[in-house]
Amino acid sequence: MPEARSALREVLPKRGQLAVEDVATLVLCKPKLLPLKSMTLEKLEKMQRAAQETIRQQEMAQREEPQQ
Numbered sequence: 001m002p003e004a005r006s007a008l009r010e011v012l013p014k015r016g017q018l019a020v021e022d023v024a025t026l027v028l029c030k031p032k033l034l035p036l037k038s039m040t041l042e043k044l045e046k047m048q049r050a051a052q053e054t055i056r057q058q059e060m061a062q063r064e065e066p067q068q
Contacts, residue, residue, distance in 0.1 A: 012018065
């Protein structure tokens with residue numbers, strides 16, 4: 001099976017150095033800024049703290065009842 005010949009022929013220098021121009025460079029992009037906390041998240045955290053405080057108060061009340 002004969003080899004397919006390409007239209008372009010590779011040429012290498014017989015003397016001297018071979019120079020390659022394909023140099024990888026860094027590409028900088030815009031930083032992605034994320035919000036620290038959304039309003040919804042702050043509301044949920046506030047509700048959770050209030051619920052935990054209510055539970056804590058109920059537990060304290062239950063502990064004091066049997067002692068009386």
